[in-house]
Amino acid sequence: MPNTVICSVGTSAARRVCSPANLAAWVKEQGGAEQAGRALFNSFADVLPQGAALQDTLSAEINSLVRIGVQPSDRVILLASDTSDGQACACAVALYLQKYFPGILVEIHCIKGLQVHDAELFRREGVVNYVRYCLRAIHDFGESQVILNPTGGYKALVPYTVLIGMIKHVPCRYIFEQSSQLLTLPPLPVVFDRGPFERYRSLIERIERETAIPGDVWEQEVRYDDRVLLEPLVERTPTEVTLSAVGLLLLDEVRMPTVLVPFLSRKAWEDCLDNLCQLRDCNPFRFLLRIAADRHQFRLAEHINAGNGLRWLKPGRTTDRYLISVEDWRLLVWRAIREDQVGSDYPHKVTVDPNKDRKRLGPFTRLEFADNEK
Amino acid sequence: MPNTVICSVGTSAARRVCSPANLAAWVKEQGGAEQAGRALFNSFADVLPQGAALQDTLSAEINSLVRIGVQPSDRVILLASDTSDGQACACAVALYLQKYFPGILVEIHCIKGLQVHDAELFRREGVVNYVRYCLRAIHDFGESQVILNPTGGYKALVPYTVLIGMIKHVPCRYIFEQSSQLLTLPPLPVVFDRGPFERYRSLIERIERETAIPGDVWEQEVRYDDRVLLEPLVERTPTEVTLSAVGLLLLDEVRMPTVLVPFLSRKAWEDCLDNLCQLRDCNPFRFLLRIAADRHQFRLAEHINAGNGLRWLKPGRTTDRYLISVEDWRLLVWRAIREDQVGSDYPHKVTVDPNKDRKRLGPFTRLEFADNEK
Numbered sequence: 173m174p175n176t177v178i179c180s181v182g183t184s185a186a187r188r189v190c191s192p193a194n195l196a197a198w199v200k201e202q203g204g205a206e207q208a209g210r211a212l213f214n215s216f217a218d219v220l221p222q223g224a225a226l227q228d229t230l231s232a233e234i235n236s237l238v239r240i241g242v243q244p245s246d247r248v249i250l251l252a253s254d255t256s257d258g259q260a261c262a263c264a265v266a267l268y269l270q271k272y273f274p275g276i277l278v279e280i281h282c283i284k285g286l287q288v289h290d291a292e293l294f295r296r297e298g299v300v301n302y303v304r305y306c307l308r309a310i311h312d313f314g315e316s317q318v319i320l321n322p323t324g325g326y327k328a329l330v331p332y333t334v335l336i337g338m339i340k341h342v343p344c345r346y347i348f349e350q351s352s353q354l355l356t357l358p359p360l361p362v363v364f365d366r367g368p369f370e371r372y373r374s375l376i377e378r379i380e381r382e383t384a385i386p387g388d389v390w391e392q393e394v395r396y397d398d399r400v401l402l403e404p405l406v407e408r409t410p411t412e413v414t415l416s417a418v419g420l421l422l423l424d425e426v427r428m429p430t431v432l433v434p435f436l437s438r439k440a441w442e443d444c445l446d447n448l449c450q451l452r453d454c455n456p457f458r459f460l461l462r463i464a465a466d467r468h469q470f471r472l473a474e475h476i477n478a479g480n481g482l483r484w485l486k487p488g489r490t491t492d493r494y495l496i497s498v499e500d501w502r503l504l505v506w507r508a509i510r511e512d513q514v515g516s517d518y519p520h521k522v523t524v525d526p527n528k529d530r531k532r533l534g535p536f537t538r539l540e541f542a543d544n545e546k
Numbered sequence: 547m548p549n550t551v552i553c554s555v556g557t558s559a560a561r562r563v564c565s566p567a568n569l570a571a572w573v574k575e576q577g578g579a580e581q582a583g584r585a586l587f588n589s590f591a592d593v594l595p596q597g598a599a600l601q602d603t604l605s606a607e608i609n610s611l612v613r614i615g616v617q618p619s620d621r622v623i624l625l626a627s628d629t630s631d632g633q634a635c636a637c638a639v640a641l642y643l644q645k646y647f648p649g650i651l652v653e654i655h656c657i658k659g660l661q662v663h664d665a666e667l668f669r670r671e672g673v674v675n676y677v678r679y680c681l682r683a684i685h686d687f688g689e690s691q692v693i694l695n696p697t698g699g700y701k702a703l704v705p706y707t708v709l710i711g712m713i714k715h716v717p718c719r720y721i722f723e724q725s726s727q728l729l730t731l732p733p734l735p736v737v738f739d740r741g742p743f744e745r746y747r748s749l750i751e752r753i754e755r756e757t758a759i760p761g762d763v764w765e766q767e768v769r770y771d772d773r774v775l776l777e778p779l780v781e782r783t784p785t786e787v788t789l790s791a792v793g794l795l796l797l798d799e800v801r802m803p804t805v806l807v808p809f810l811s812r813k814a815w816e817d818c819l820d821n822l823c824q825l826r827d828c829n830p831f832r833f834l835l836r837i838a839a840d841r842h843q844f845r846l847a848e849h850i851n852a853g854n855g856l857r858w859l860k861p862g863r864t865t866d867r868y869l870i871s872v873e874d875w876r877l878l879v880w881r882a883i884r885e886d887q888v889g890s891d892y893p894h895k896v897t898v899d900p901n902k903d904r905k906r907l908g909p910f911t912r913l914e915f916a917d918n919e920k
Binding site for chain 2: 288289290291292294295326327328330331334335338339344346348349350351353354355357358359360361362363364365366367368369401403404418422435438441445499502504534535536537538539540541542543
């Protein structure tokens, strides 16, 4: 399946033509980003993407994309700064890729607020928009098909690229310093602790909806104890609060979780521990953890729609059945029963009203044991 | 309280004296790293650490340390590359800090394997040793007193510095590109999923103990399904497996957790839900989560040593009591009782043998609810 490589773009495509300090003026002289991009492309259009030229003559983006093994069937998303020199370099890289990888899909996006002169603007807009583009691509093309490549572009983007990779389970691949070698930071077993975030979710969604809220609303709504935890999620001016790049990333992961986490009702815990676990060859917990972590397996196990957002899951040719619902990133397990005990009519015999029965069956607590042998 | 700033060191201290490409030769000419460091220091010793000079004349490390607000009472740990030019620059930075911040503690460590020519050596040794030094400083001085500063030094260290900051809950602060402005990446609510790690903990500890194990032992011991999850934790050659920088970091966090996670025995869940929760003004879950996240609060609540690693906790002038033990990063809650019901002699009446009673009282499951109102 084709890959999508998301690639931040710097000015190294221009390094043989012009020094970074004079690049903006040079681009202007050429008549703008597009013409300058074409001129830059012409300066290395005949250099083949191989051997020492990758490192010595071609740009950091081209070097890294070739080492990653980009193919004509792939897609490359070039994220350029909000400056004419950054855009010119992105144009040159795109033209080069289209020449040597015919058919390749190349998109250029100029990221509003992404520049090096104003850290405040970078934080409040540039990096927020950068994260937004990365997330959109991950959703559009799927996390298993996406590679993040922060080789080119600003060093200040690297920490955010790493965070996106960790939270969304996408690998980061980049060229090691000025070498020909590729380093990979694979997705790590890292999850974020959604507790503090969830308590303020409606406030955070309001900031997203309204772009900014007054600072005093934030002060009123956020408990003093929670401020330290929540500060990373927002950017503040003396009067306003906006969503930070980190806030945007975590809000996205709450809404479109990469994996689900199972929570069992107190009744479902009893069902499993006192009944299903007595069966030979039945491990309800392993089944639930497996399908929560894998959307494909989850869909295979879906058996009967019980209405009201509830579904019965069936692991295969077994007798255990699970009545579940999904709330954001949580897989709620309401009941776990045996068909051989209840009978094939179980969907009509075991019924739950999610609104009325939540208290009676609950609380729902997380499926995670202190012992590994479970 | 004084801060400790951990600072990766590059070669920007030499940028006014010599180009990066010729620096190693220049250092040799001077008679070695120490003499060259002194010569570099002399080239900017009279430039005050203020105004435009910070950005224009002084090194990236000095610029960032001054913007971070380093004081004479602080400690700065300079992590230099395994090269004579890196060490010369670190010497120059140290001499400068000692001149302008008299009394400041400055340590220089040369990180074995940290260089730009060999990505393999960087991965297998350089970055592993870098992580080791950072972790040691965090343990020695406490995560609330440490700041990570990856402004200077190799770009390839930035992702690892970010990971350390996330997992150990330490802020990263760095200068935004070539500006005078500081960016801060605060600790985020991120935790790592210890499940897959724990299943192989003894194998991972063996690699750490023996430095390397044969590749075929790894293949035999790690289940096929688990390989993708475990690959980030190790580095592989055709014949050997060693611990990666990420593996070292996660092993450290399993052994010396920044926060504890509470797990309740099935009996303790019943104790809480059916008994303690009936009391007005008693929220056992909030208490347990609070003390698990805060070592100081935990120590304040410790009441009676019950032997065998078990302790009774007392929240304050209340009647609820908790029999707990700590296993690595887990806070196990064995029982939760009311003194007004059991009597002041409760430590003798309610007893647990952790070896014998684990099955009877268990399983222990994680204290985390699907509803926030709990």
